Amino acid sequence: MPTAADLLARIHSLADPPRAVAVARFFQTGPGQYGEGDQFLGLPMPQQRQLARKFRGLPMAEVEQLVQNPWHDCRSVGLIIWTLQFAKAGPAGRQAVYERYLQNRGFINNWDLVDITCPTIVGGYLLMQDRAPLYELAAENHLWSQRMSIVSTLAFIRQGQFADTFALAEQLLSYPHDLIHKATGWMLREVGKRNEDALEEFLADHAPQMPRTMLRYAIEKLPAARRQYHLQTTKKTR
Incomplete structure:
Protein backbone atom coordinates (compact mmCIF):
# COMPACT_ATOMS: atom_id res chain seq x y z
CA MET A 1 0.00 0.00 0.00
CA PRO A 2 1.38 3.47 -0.87
CA THR A 3 2.45 5.65 2.05
CA ALA A 4 2.99 9.32 2.74
CA ALA A 5 6.71 8.70 2.36
CA ASP A 6 6.12 7.33 -1.15
CA LEU A 7 4.13 10.39 -2.13
CA LEU A 8 6.64 12.80 -0.62
CA ALA A 9 9.43 11.12 -2.54
CA ARG A 10 7.40 11.41 -5.75
CA ILE A 11 6.71 15.11 -5.16
CA HIS A 12 10.37 15.87 -4.53
CA SER A 13 11.39 13.94 -7.64
CA LEU A 14 9.27 16.34 -9.72
CA ALA A 15 10.75 19.51 -8.22
CA ASP A 16 11.45 22.33 -10.68
CA PRO A 17 13.81 24.78 -8.94
CA PRO A 18 13.65 27.60 -11.53
CA ARG A 19 9.86 27.51 -11.49
CA ALA A 20 9.91 27.34 -7.69
CA VAL A 21 11.73 30.67 -7.54
CA ALA A 22 9.06 32.35 -9.67
CA VAL A 23 6.22 30.76 -7.70
CA ALA A 24 7.72 31.85 -4.38
CA ARG A 25 7.91 35.41 -5.68
CA PHE A 26 4.27 35.24 -6.86
CA PHE A 27 3.08 34.09 -3.45
CA GLN A 28 5.01 36.90 -1.74
CA THR A 29 7.31 34.88 0.50
CA GLY A 30 9.78 37.68 1.21
CA PRO A 31 10.38 39.32 4.61
CA GLY A 32 7.26 41.05 5.88
CA GLN A 33 5.04 39.68 3.10
CA TYR A 34 1.97 37.52 3.73
CA GLY A 35 3.71 34.29 2.67
CA GLU A 36 6.97 35.05 4.44
CA GLY A 37 9.29 32.06 4.64
CA ASP A 38 7.16 29.61 2.68
CA GLN A 39 9.07 27.12 0.51
CA PHE A 40 8.10 25.84 -2.93
CA LEU A 41 9.23 22.92 -5.09
CA GLY A 42 7.66 24.31 -8.28
CA LEU A 43 5.06 21.66 -9.15
CA PRO A 44 2.24 23.08 -11.32
CA MET A 45 -1.32 22.57 -10.09
CA PRO A 46 -2.30 19.95 -12.76
CA GLN A 47 0.64 17.83 -11.60
CA GLN A 48 -0.39 18.23 -7.97
CA ARG A 49 -3.94 17.18 -8.76
CA GLN A 50 -2.73 14.15 -10.70
CA LEU A 51 -0.65 13.02 -7.73
CA ALA A 52 -3.56 13.60 -5.34
CA ARG A 53 -5.83 11.39 -7.45
CA LYS A 54 -3.21 8.65 -7.59
CA PHE A 55 -2.74 8.69 -3.80
CA ARG A 56 -6.32 9.48 -2.78
CA GLY A 57 -6.52 6.22 -0.80
CA LEU A 58 -3.95 7.28 1.81
CA PRO A 59 -5.24 7.05 5.39
CA MET A 60 -6.11 10.39 6.98
CA ALA A 61 -3.14 10.29 9.35
CA GLU A 62 -0.81 9.74 6.39
CA VAL A 63 -2.34 12.66 4.53
CA GLU A 64 -1.88 14.80 7.61
CA GLN A 65 1.88 14.26 7.32
CA LEU A 66 1.74 16.04 3.97
CA VAL A 67 -0.53 18.80 5.28
CA GLN A 68 2.03 19.54 8.01
CA ASN A 69 5.03 19.39 5.68
CA PRO A 70 7.23 22.51 5.40
CA TRP A 71 7.03 22.45 1.58
CA HIS A 72 4.02 24.26 0.15
CA ASP A 73 3.56 21.79 -2.70
CA CYS A 74 3.34 18.88 -0.27
CA ARG A 75 0.72 20.65 1.85
CA SER A 76 -1.24 21.45 -1.28
CA VAL A 77 -1.27 17.83 -2.50
CA GLY A 78 -2.32 16.61 0.95
CA LEU A 79 -5.16 19.11 1.15
CA ILE A 80 -6.37 18.18 -2.33
CA ILE A 81 -6.45 14.53 -1.24
CA TRP A 82 -8.70 15.52 1.65
CA THR A 83 -11.10 17.25 -0.76
CA LEU A 84 -11.25 14.06 -2.85
CA GLN A 85 -11.82 11.91 0.23
CA PHE A 86 -14.48 14.30 1.52
CA ALA A 87 -16.39 14.12 -1.76
CA LYS A 88 -16.60 10.32 -1.59
CA ALA A 89 -17.20 9.95 2.16
CA GLY A 90 -20.41 9.34 4.08
CA PRO A 91 -21.57 11.65 6.90
CA ALA A 92 -19.12 10.32 9.50
CA GLY A 93 -16.21 10.46 7.07
CA ARG A 94 -17.05 13.99 6.03
CA GLN A 95 -17.17 15.11 9.62
CA ALA A 96 -13.79 13.52 10.27
CA VAL A 97 -12.17 15.30 7.31
CA TYR A 98 -13.79 18.60 8.28
CA GLU A 99 -12.59 18.39 11.87
CA ARG A 100 -9.06 17.33 10.92
CA TYR A 101 -8.92 20.13 8.33
CA LEU A 102 -9.76 22.80 10.90
CA GLN A 103 -7.35 21.31 13.42
CA ASN A 104 -4.62 21.81 10.82
CA ARG A 105 -5.56 25.29 9.67
CA GLY A 106 -2.30 26.64 11.04
CA PHE A 107 -0.63 24.84 8.12
CA ILE A 108 -3.15 26.16 5.58
CA ASN A 109 -1.22 29.38 5.27
CA ASN A 110 -1.69 30.90 1.85
CA TRP A 111 -4.66 31.95 -0.24
CA ASP A 112 -4.35 29.14 -2.78
CA LEU A 113 -4.45 26.47 -0.07
CA VAL A 114 -7.59 28.06 1.36
CA ASP A 115 -9.34 28.61 -1.95
CA ILE A 116 -8.87 25.12 -3.44
CA THR A 117 -10.11 23.33 -0.34
CA CYS A 118 -12.41 25.20 2.03
CA PRO A 119 -15.46 25.51 -0.28
CA THR A 120 -15.49 21.71 -0.56
CA ILE A 121 -14.55 20.74 2.99
CA VAL A 122 -15.76 23.56 5.24
CA GLY A 123 -18.57 24.87 3.09
CA GLY A 124 -19.58 21.38 1.99
CA TYR A 125 -19.80 20.13 5.56
CA LEU A 126 -21.63 23.18 6.94
CA LEU A 127 -24.14 23.17 4.09
CA MET A 128 -26.42 21.03 6.26
CA GLN A 129 -25.09 22.22 9.64
Whole structure:
Protein backbone atom coordinates (compact mmCIF):
# COMPACT_ATOMS: atom_id res chain seq x y z
CA MET A 1 0.00 0.00 0.00
CA PRO A 2 1.38 3.47 -0.87
CA THR A 3 2.45 5.65 2.05
CA ALA A 4 2.99 9.32 2.74
CA ALA A 5 6.71 8.70 2.36
CA ASP A 6 6.12 7.33 -1.15
CA LEU A 7 4.13 10.39 -2.13
CA LEU A 8 6.64 12.80 -0.62
CA ALA A 9 9.43 11.12 -2.54
CA ARG A 10 7.40 11.41 -5.75
CA ILE A 11 6.71 15.11 -5.16
CA HIS A 12 10.37 15.87 -4.53
CA SER A 13 11.39 13.94 -7.64
CA LEU A 14 9.27 16.34 -9.72
CA ALA A 15 10.75 19.51 -8.22
CA ASP A 16 11.45 22.33 -10.68
CA PRO A 17 13.81 24.78 -8.94
CA PRO A 18 13.65 27.60 -11.53
CA ARG A 19 9.86 27.51 -11.49
CA ALA A 20 9.91 27.34 -7.69
CA VAL A 21 11.73 30.67 -7.54
CA ALA A 22 9.06 32.35 -9.67
CA VAL A 23 6.22 30.76 -7.70
CA ALA A 24 7.72 31.85 -4.38
CA ARG A 25 7.91 35.41 -5.68
CA PHE A 26 4.27 35.24 -6.86
CA PHE A 27 3.08 34.09 -3.45
CA GLN A 28 5.01 36.90 -1.74
CA THR A 29 7.31 34.88 0.50
CA GLY A 30 9.78 37.68 1.21
CA PRO A 31 10.38 39.32 4.61
CA GLY A 32 7.26 41.05 5.88
CA GLN A 33 5.04 39.68 3.10
CA TYR A 34 1.97 37.52 3.73
CA GLY A 35 3.71 34.29 2.67
CA GLU A 36 6.97 35.05 4.44
CA GLY A 37 9.29 32.06 4.64
CA ASP A 38 7.16 29.61 2.68
CA GLN A 39 9.07 27.12 0.51
CA PHE A 40 8.10 25.84 -2.93
CA LEU A 41 9.23 22.92 -5.09
CA GLY A 42 7.66 24.31 -8.28
CA LEU A 43 5.06 21.66 -9.15
CA PRO A 44 2.24 23.08 -11.32
CA MET A 45 -1.32 22.57 -10.09
CA PRO A 46 -2.30 19.95 -12.76
CA GLN A 47 0.64 17.83 -11.60
CA GLN A 48 -0.39 18.23 -7.97
CA ARG A 49 -3.94 17.18 -8.76
CA GLN A 50 -2.73 14.15 -10.70
CA LEU A 51 -0.65 13.02 -7.73
CA ALA A 52 -3.56 13.60 -5.34
CA ARG A 53 -5.83 11.39 -7.45
CA LYS A 54 -3.21 8.65 -7.59
CA PHE A 55 -2.74 8.69 -3.80
CA ARG A 56 -6.32 9.48 -2.78
CA GLY A 57 -6.52 6.22 -0.80
CA LEU A 58 -3.95 7.28 1.81
CA PRO A 59 -5.24 7.05 5.39
CA MET A 60 -6.11 10.39 6.98
CA ALA A 61 -3.14 10.29 9.35
CA GLU A 62 -0.81 9.74 6.39
CA VAL A 63 -2.34 12.66 4.53
CA GLU A 64 -1.88 14.80 7.61
CA GLN A 65 1.88 14.26 7.32
CA LEU A 66 1.74 16.04 3.97
CA VAL A 67 -0.53 18.80 5.28
CA GLN A 68 2.03 19.54 8.01
CA ASN A 69 5.03 19.39 5.68
CA PRO A 70 7.23 22.51 5.40
CA TRP A 71 7.03 22.45 1.58
CA HIS A 72 4.02 24.26 0.15
CA ASP A 73 3.56 21.79 -2.70
CA CYS A 74 3.34 18.88 -0.27
CA ARG A 75 0.72 20.65 1.85
CA SER A 76 -1.24 21.45 -1.28
CA VAL A 77 -1.27 17.83 -2.50
CA GLY A 78 -2.32 16.61 0.95
CA LEU A 79 -5.16 19.11 1.15
CA ILE A 80 -6.37 18.18 -2.33
CA ILE A 81 -6.45 14.53 -1.24
CA TRP A 82 -8.70 15.52 1.65
CA THR A 83 -11.10 17.25 -0.76
CA LEU A 84 -11.25 14.06 -2.85
CA GLN A 85 -11.82 11.91 0.23
CA PHE A 86 -14.48 14.30 1.52
CA ALA A 87 -16.39 14.12 -1.76
CA LYS A 88 -16.60 10.32 -1.59
CA ALA A 89 -17.20 9.95 2.16
CA GLY A 90 -20.41 9.34 4.08
CA PRO A 91 -21.57 11.65 6.90
CA ALA A 92 -19.12 10.32 9.50
CA GLY A 93 -16.21 10.46 7.07
CA ARG A 94 -17.05 13.99 6.03
CA GLN A 95 -17.17 15.11 9.62
CA ALA A 96 -13.79 13.52 10.27
CA VAL A 97 -12.17 15.30 7.31
CA TYR A 98 -13.79 18.60 8.28
CA GLU A 99 -12.59 18.39 11.87
CA ARG A 100 -9.06 17.33 10.92
CA TYR A 101 -8.92 20.13 8.33
CA LEU A 102 -9.76 22.80 10.90
CA GLN A 103 -7.35 21.31 13.42
CA ASN A 104 -4.62 21.81 10.82
CA ARG A 105 -5.56 25.29 9.67
CA GLY A 106 -2.30 26.64 11.04
CA PHE A 107 -0.63 24.84 8.12
CA ILE A 108 -3.15 26.16 5.58
CA ASN A 109 -1.22 29.38 5.27
CA ASN A 110 -1.69 30.90 1.85
CA TRP A 111 -4.66 31.95 -0.24
CA ASP A 112 -4.35 29.14 -2.78
CA LEU A 113 -4.45 26.47 -0.07
CA VAL A 114 -7.59 28.06 1.36
CA ASP A 115 -9.34 28.61 -1.95
CA ILE A 116 -8.87 25.12 -3.44
CA THR A 117 -10.11 23.33 -0.34
CA CYS A 118 -12.41 25.20 2.03
CA PRO A 119 -15.46 25.51 -0.28
CA THR A 120 -15.49 21.71 -0.56
CA ILE A 121 -14.55 20.74 2.99
CA VAL A 122 -15.76 23.56 5.24
CA GLY A 123 -18.57 24.87 3.09
CA GLY A 124 -19.58 21.38 1.99
CA TYR A 125 -19.80 20.13 5.56
CA LEU A 126 -21.63 23.18 6.94
CA LEU A 127 -24.14 23.17 4.09
CA MET A 128 -26.42 21.03 6.26
CA GLN A 129 -25.09 22.22 9.64
CA ASP A 130 -25.14 25.24 11.91
CA ARG A 131 -23.07 27.96 10.22
CA ALA A 132 -21.75 29.41 13.51
CA PRO A 133 -18.20 28.07 12.96
CA LEU A 134 -17.79 30.44 10.01
CA TYR A 135 -18.45 33.48 12.19
CA GLU A 136 -15.96 32.17 14.74
CA LEU A 137 -13.35 31.84 11.99
CA ALA A 138 -14.09 35.37 10.80
CA ALA A 139 -13.56 36.70 14.32
CA GLU A 140 -10.15 35.07 14.76
CA ASN A 141 -7.02 37.20 14.59
CA HIS A 142 -5.72 34.98 11.79
CA LEU A 143 -5.73 36.06 8.16
CA TRP A 144 -6.26 32.61 6.69
CA SER A 145 -9.08 31.67 9.08
CA GLN A 146 -10.80 34.90 8.11
CA ARG A 147 -10.39 34.07 4.42
CA MET A 148 -11.72 30.55 5.06
CA SER A 149 -14.86 31.99 6.60
CA ILE A 150 -15.95 33.93 3.53
CA VAL A 151 -14.61 31.65 0.78
CA SER A 152 -16.35 28.64 2.35
CA THR A 153 -19.68 30.29 1.54
CA LEU A 154 -19.09 29.51 -2.12
CA ALA A 155 -20.70 26.15 -1.35
CA PHE A 156 -23.84 27.95 -0.16
CA ILE A 157 -23.85 30.38 -3.07
CA ARG A 158 -23.86 27.46 -5.49
CA GLN A 159 -27.06 26.31 -3.80
CA GLY A 160 -28.69 29.73 -4.06
CA GLN A 161 -28.11 30.54 -0.38
CA PHE A 162 -26.69 34.05 0.06
CA ALA A 163 -27.51 35.09 3.64
CA ASP A 164 -24.24 33.94 5.20
CA THR A 165 -22.16 35.50 2.44
CA PHE A 166 -23.83 38.85 3.05
CA ALA A 167 -23.58 38.56 6.85
CA LEU A 168 -19.90 37.63 6.76
CA ALA A 169 -19.14 40.29 4.15
CA GLU A 170 -20.67 42.85 6.49
CA GLN A 171 -18.58 41.49 9.37
CA LEU A 172 -15.41 41.69 7.27
CA LEU A 173 -15.96 45.22 5.90
CA SER A 174 -13.56 46.79 8.36
CA TYR A 175 -10.86 44.12 8.15
CA PRO A 176 -7.68 45.71 6.86
CA HIS A 177 -5.98 43.05 4.74
CA ASP A 178 -6.19 43.24 0.95
CA LEU A 179 -6.57 39.45 0.71
CA ILE A 180 -9.78 39.65 2.75
CA HIS A 181 -11.06 42.47 0.53
CA LYS A 182 -10.40 40.39 -2.58
CA ALA A 183 -11.97 37.22 -1.18
CA THR A 184 -15.08 39.04 0.05
CA GLY A 185 -15.50 40.88 -3.23
CA TRP A 186 -15.07 37.60 -5.10
CA MET A 187 -17.88 35.95 -3.10
CA LEU A 188 -20.16 38.94 -3.61
CA ARG A 189 -19.44 38.76 -7.34
CA GLU A 190 -20.42 35.08 -7.29
CA VAL A 191 -23.72 36.04 -5.68
CA GLY A 192 -24.28 38.71 -8.33
CA LYS A 193 -23.68 36.23 -11.15
CA ARG A 194 -26.64 34.25 -9.83
CA ASN A 195 -28.84 37.03 -8.48
CA GLU A 196 -27.96 40.55 -9.55
CA ASP A 197 -30.80 42.08 -7.58
CA ALA A 198 -29.56 40.52 -4.34
CA LEU A 199 -26.10 41.94 -4.89
CA GLU A 200 -27.49 45.37 -5.76
CA GLU A 201 -29.51 45.36 -2.53
CA PHE A 202 -26.37 44.63 -0.52
CA LEU A 203 -24.44 47.33 -2.37
CA ALA A 204 -27.18 49.87 -1.74
CA ASP A 205 -26.63 49.42 1.99
CA HIS A 206 -22.89 48.82 2.16
CA ALA A 207 -21.02 50.06 -0.93
CA PRO A 208 -20.00 53.40 0.66
CA GLN A 209 -18.23 51.52 3.48
CA MET A 210 -16.60 48.88 1.29
CA PRO A 211 -12.85 48.98 0.67
CA ARG A 212 -12.22 49.94 -2.95
CA THR A 213 -10.70 46.56 -3.87
CA MET A 214 -13.67 44.70 -2.39
CA LEU A 215 -16.10 46.88 -4.31
CA ARG A 216 -14.26 46.50 -7.61
CA TYR A 217 -14.24 42.72 -7.29
CA ALA A 218 -17.92 42.65 -6.30
CA ILE A 219 -19.17 44.69 -9.26
CA GLU A 220 -16.90 43.19 -11.92
CA LYS A 221 -19.71 41.29 -13.69
CA LEU A 222 -22.36 43.98 -13.42
CA PRO A 223 -23.31 45.97 -16.54
CA ALA A 224 -20.88 48.79 -17.28
CA ALA A 225 -23.37 51.49 -16.35
CA ARG A 226 -23.96 49.94 -12.92
CA ARG A 227 -20.24 49.55 -12.32
CA GLN A 228 -19.67 53.23 -13.06
CA TYR A 229 -22.62 54.20 -10.88
CA HIS A 230 -21.23 52.37 -7.86
CA LEU A 231 -17.70 53.62 -8.39
CA GLN A 232 -18.80 57.23 -8.80
CA THR A 233 -21.31 57.14 -5.95
CA THR A 234 -18.87 55.67 -3.48
CA LYS A 235 -16.17 58.10 -4.60
CA LYS A 236 -18.44 61.01 -3.69
CA THR A 237 -19.23 59.59 -0.25
CA ARG A 238 -15.58 59.11 0.78
